[in-house]
């Protein structure tokens with residue numbers, strides 16, 4: 001089975017600080033980690049490889065440092081890593097990102113399964129998975145938390161979590177899935193994996209290398225612009241009711257009615 | 263702040279990072295529960311196995327990494343930062359595995375080492391008996407040849423990973439008249455006829471480690487399970503302990519580091535008399551003493567382990583020094599950590615009380631610290647006789 005896992009390097013949300021004056025994240029000195037959901041996508045891929053053989057290729061678009069995220073994936077057992085890095089890719093929104101990733105996956109050759117995390121914890125759009133599937137013309141399911149391959153080894157059955165419960169869906173490969181954290185427990189790296197990861201060469205593909213149109217990548221290829229960012233403020237007010245229990249209940253009911261809650 | 267540089271290679275640093283990650287993600291979150299329930303850490307053993315750490319000291323042809331005592335020490339230190347009961351289980355597997363590596367026949371190595379390296383089977387080391395602790399030459403378990411078999415009779419006591427391990431290296435007397443030269447080592451497997459386990463001991467600490475009796479009641483094992491030659495039993499045990507003792511030193515260092523970290527963290531945030539307690543000179547000096555002795559222990563343990571890896575023979579003295587100095591330090595540091603946390607330190611909701619309870623074992627097993635002093639003293643006597 002040929003599996004491509006798309007991963008993104010993100011700032012560690014636990015250590016990131018916010019510059020309230022400038023309205024931006026303070027990225028200096030913040031540890032970069034693999035997007036937590038992507039870890040689960042990688043584990044799902046490695047699990048399938050353990051069971052059915054084949055190869056897991058990890059793909060990431062990002063600055064040169066994103067190579068570390070790919071090496072970490074290799075140390076967990078991925079076979080290959082490809083870094084999509086080019087100044088022209090900078091400032092990409094989900095439209096440009098999915099275009100770039102799709103071009104790279106086409107270059108990689110035939111693939112059975114593309115796995116993504118449900119969303120990245122920095123942008124939180126959850127659009128890249130579905131967008132990428134659309135670009136590649138693949139069937140897809142999002143928010144998957146269980147996955148099994150049917151006996152024909154062509155069909156996969158997945159469990160998609162939705163607001164009311166879950167759906168069991170089948171789809172034919174090639175396909176794309178985005179996964180939830182509850183799908184599995186990611187493995188630890190192994191010493192063998194770490195040694196391999198250190199030695200493995202990670203090719204860097206630029207826009208030209210994947211045959212991407214300059215007008216479709218990065219900021220130029222993006223349909224959205226970040227005009228400004230701010231920290232939303234939450235105003236909490238407090239009101240104390242006095243009197244007997246009955247009076248307090250009456251006061252509460254009329255306040256809730258006035259607020260349109262009852 | 264600059265830390266002491268031990269000039270680790272990139273690979274050694276990888277081992278440190280990997281073991282630290284296991285401690286952080288897999289051991290620390292569950293250590294209190296394991297301790298409370300006397301629970302054997304099978305899940306963590308599988309994690310350590312998957313990370314390849316069981317094979318560090320085993321040659322590549324048997325699926326290991328052909329690293330030495332030093333690399334094993336690095337892994338032990340980081341795992342011990344999480345919990346020394348869990349780490350003892352890991353360490354005991356090497357204690358039982360070294361005799362096979364050092365004295366096993368080619369056939370025995372091919373049969374056992376791959377499973378040991380992959381962590382598929384745990385190993386235990388059985389020397390101690392009810393009436394033979396420090397005085398190991400007093401063991402009463404016997405082994406007698408019977409056609410194509412050896413027949414073992416006797417009971418080993420306080421054997422780490424008893425019942426959980428599948429491979430046991432056991433020392434038994436083959437010729438009582440020869441004293442220390444009359445002992446022989448064997449490989450016994452779980453499931454061998456006449457081989458069973460006593461109940462799990464209840465202990466002061468080290469609760470996630472299983473400690474049991476090994477009962478051999480006409481235990482019949484094939485002839486080819488003898489390790490080394492007839493009469494080499496104590497030599498094998500002593501050589502094994504010489505290599506393993508720096509490992510106990512590293513466990514002591516990892517544990518003390520964890521206790522120091524807790525103590526400093528706490529002392530910085532606990533306010534009494536309107537100021538953080540770390541501002542009191544009395545506590546600063548305690549912490550300074552803890553940190554300095556800890557670093558000195560680490561330096562000694564690392565140096566001894568590297569000397570062993572350099573192929574030096576007759577390392578009994580320096581191995582004993584590494585174990586003695588580091589484990590005494592660890593007992594003091596964990597005790598002082600409890601003192602610094604005061605009443606909170608005595609409570610189970612903070613981790614230092616467990617660290618202090620656990621630390622005590624380090625001064626006892628793999629040879630008590632009095633025995634370490636004996637070894638060092640006797641070595642000095644011999645050395646100076648030659649001068």
Ligand SMILES: Cc1cc2nc3c(=O)[nH]c(=O)nc-3n(C[C@H](O)[C@H](O)[C@H](O)COP(=O)(O)OP(=O)(O)OC[C@H]3O[C@@H](n4cnc5c(N)ncnc54)[C@H](O)[C@@H]3O)c2cc1C
Pocket residue numbers: 354386387388389390394395396397419420421422423465468473623626627628629630631632633636
């Ligand atoms: C939790 C645990 C796990 C263990 N795991 C294993 C294992 O996996 N395999 C194994 O074979 N054994 C194991 N042991 C046994 C351990 O190695 C012995 O307990 C240890 O060697 C001491 O023996 P003893 O307890 O019989 O004490 P003793 O030998 O009875 O000693 C009692 C006291 O006398 C002192 N003493 C004895 N002789 C001398 C002397 N000549 N000079 C000065 N002082 C002396 C000792 O230092 C000690 O303070 C384990 C023990 C424990 C508690």
